[in-house]
Amino acid sequence: MTRLCDLAPSNIRSIAPYQPGKPITELAREMGLQPEQIIKLASNENPLGVSxxxxxxxxxxxxxxxxxxxxxxxxxxxxxxxxxxxxxxxxxxxxxxxxxxxxxxxxxxxxxxxxxxxxxxxxxxxxxxxxxxxxxxxxxxxxxxxxxxxxxxxxxxxxxxxxxxxxxxxxxxxxxxxxxxxxxxxxxxxxxxxxxxxxxxxxxxxxxxxxxxxxxxxxxxxxxxxxxxxxxxxxxxxxxxxxxxxxxxxxxxxxxxxxxxxxxxxxxxxxxxDEEFVERTRALNQAGMVQITKALQELGLSFIPSFGNFVSFKVNNAAVVYQQLLQRGIILRPVAAYEMPDYLRVSIGLFSENSRFIDVLGQILQESKTTS
The missing domain is CATH 3.40.640.10 (Type I PLP-dependent aspartate aminotransferase-like (Major domain))
Known part of the structure; x- marks a missing residue:
């Protein structure tokens, strides 16, 4: 007997569902971390929250x-x-x-x-x-x-x-x-x-x-x-x-x-x-973009100049680096599905969140040099 789902149109059955950024609660369960230990810089959200x-x-x-x-x-x-x-x-x-x-x-x-x-x-x-x-x-x-x-x-x-x-x-x-x-x-x-x-x-x-x-x-x-x-x-x-x-x-x-x-x-x-809130958001984003891109340059990593509230950067073994960041409570966005397997995308966060991401990424890169 033909299965019901096999009767669905082939264009529907072949869709690869959209993969959103990993939620904080999911990473906390996977890694045994406390949610407050995790920063999410994966989904281009507003780090100031809501107006x-x-x-x-x-x-x-x-x-x-x-x-x-x-x-x-x-x-x-x-x-x-x-x-x-x-x-x-x-x-x-x-x-x-x-x-x-x-x-x-x-x-x-x-x-x-x-x-x-x-x-x-x-x-x-x-x-x-x-x-x-x-x-x-x-x-x-x-x-x-x-x-x-x-x-x-x-x-x-x-x-x-x-x-x-x-x-x-x-x-x-x-x-x-x-x-x-x-x-x-x-x-x-x-x-x-x-x-x-x-x-x-x-x-x-x-x-x-x-x-x-x-x-x-x-x-x-x-x-x-x-x-x-x-x-x-x-x-x-x-x-x-x-x-x-x-x-x-x-x-x-x-x-x-x-x-x-x-x-x-x-x-x-x-x-x-609330135009004042949007302007604060824009100013924070501009400062954070400078903070992160300057750090990427200092780490010797190339990136795509961005006009959004995120930046995609190139790193060796991007999938491995992504997992290592997750293990330390930092969620970025892998973009291999966009035919960019060597890139990760980081959303601009608060100054403290950006700083932690930069520090941890630097540690991971240094460790990879030590073990290679």
């Missing part, structure tokens, strides 16, 4: 937790519109920005169509593409970033979506605004360009995205944003997409009706208004 204003809003929202959330996210929609100068119909909200990526795939991809994304780009692009039965087309990277000319050349009559992360995760590379706008002008109008800007808040003012201002010129543009990074709401999962109203409407048709919970909505409204 005090957002925390207060969460507490207030708990009083109505027995009721369903606003399925249209009215208050959050209004906050985003006012902050970015948008019309309500241009928005779609998601359970994190991953949800936005999946909604785009579900709305526009079918078996027999194609989606394009770069080598070393966010793994979810391939996952949401495969889940629809569409074909993913990986374009080789250029200096660990997107090769826009090659991506444009990969477009065929079957192409429906092009995914672009800017800054890119896990490499941290950034596309110039002029090059990106020129690229958009060359993409066929019947191909959706999904511009994933999860790390835009970490950029200096002159580097920040201008893509929202391009929406009137490019009706095939979808911008994805998240509150999981600089806004510190990773555990609540809030993201939003900005696009032409027709595109947002299609995505909302396949969206779950209550995909953003009421506590998350309340926290997001408060977080978006």
């Amino acid at each position: 005090p204003k957002a925390y207060e809003a969460m507490q207030d929202a708990l009083e109505e937790i027995a009721r369903y959330p606003d399925g249209n996210s009215f208050a959050l929609r209004d906050s985003v519109c006012r902050k970015f100068g948008l019309n309500p119909g241009q928005l779609v909200f998601g359970n994190g920005s991953n949800d936005i990526l999946e909604l785009a795939a579900r709305a526009f991809l079918t078996p027999g169509t194609e989606a394009i994304y770069s080598q070393h780009a966010f793994a979810v692009y391939a996952l949401v593409t495969q889940a629809t039965g569409a074909t993913g087309v990986t374009v080789p990277a250029k200096d660990f970033g997107h090769d826009l000319d090659a991506m444009l050349a990969a477009v065929t009559g079957k192409t429906r979506i092009i995914f672009i992360a800017n800054p890119n995760n896990p490499t941290g590379t950034l596309l110039g605004k002029q090059a990106l706008r020129q690229f958009l002008g060359q993409v066929p109008k019947n191909v959706l360009v999904v511009l994933d800007e999860a790390y835009d808040e970490y950029l200096d003012a002159d580097l920040k995205s201008e893509a929202i201002g391009w929406l009137n010129d490019f009706e095939n543009l979808l911008i994805s944003r998240t509150l999981s990074k600089a806004y510190g709401l990773a555990g609540l999962r809030v993201g939003f997409g900005i696009a032409a109203q027709e595109i947002a409407d299609l995505m909302n048709r396949v969206r779950q009706p209550f995909n953003v919970n009421s506590v998350a909505q309340a926290a997001a409204v408060a977080a978006l208004a």
Whole structure:
């Protein structure tokens, strides 16, 4: 008799599930460590935690937790519109920005169509593409970033979506605004360009995205944003997409009706208004980036210059070093699955967390020299 699971579509059965950063509690169990002994620099989370204003809003929202959330996210929609100068119909909200990526795939991809994304780009692009039965087309990277000319050349009559992360995760590379706008002008109008800007808040003012201002010129543009990074709401999962109203409407048709919970909505409204917290986050990240990259240079390790809140560095026996760091209570992110087997990615943490990582990494490298 044929097993039930064997009847599932082959594209679903062959998906390799996304591997998140190792949780602190899991490492504590595995290594017999106390959770307070462990620092996690693996998932690009905000080391400052959450905005005090957002925390207060969460507490207030708990009083109505027995009721369903606003399925249209009215208050959050209004906050985003006012902050970015948008019309309500241009928005779609998601359970994190991953949800936005999946909604785009579900709305526009079918078996027999194609989606394009770069080598070393966010793994979810391939996952949401495969889940629809569409074909993913990986374009080789250029200096660990997107090769826009090659991506444009990969477009065929079957192409429906092009995914672009800017800054890119896990490499941290950034596309110039002029090059990106020129690229958009060359993409066929019947191909959706999904511009994933999860790390835009970490950029200096002159580097920040201008893509929202391009929406009137490019009706095939979808911008994805998240509150999981600089806004510190990773555990609540809030993201939003900005696009032409027709595109947002299609995505909302396949969206779950209550995909953003009421506590998350309340926290997001408060977080978006707390610009001082985001600025403190950005300043801490810049200082931490200097701290870590300077130390990597002193240790003789090369790294990819990053515009995010993380940096990927090259180290011999990366998988072994990763395990040795885990044994000493430090969680990084291996990126071998991104075709970068010799690299590890470290998120920027508090000064003390960065210092401990640097010290322990130095000890491990010194020990490897002694035993070699």
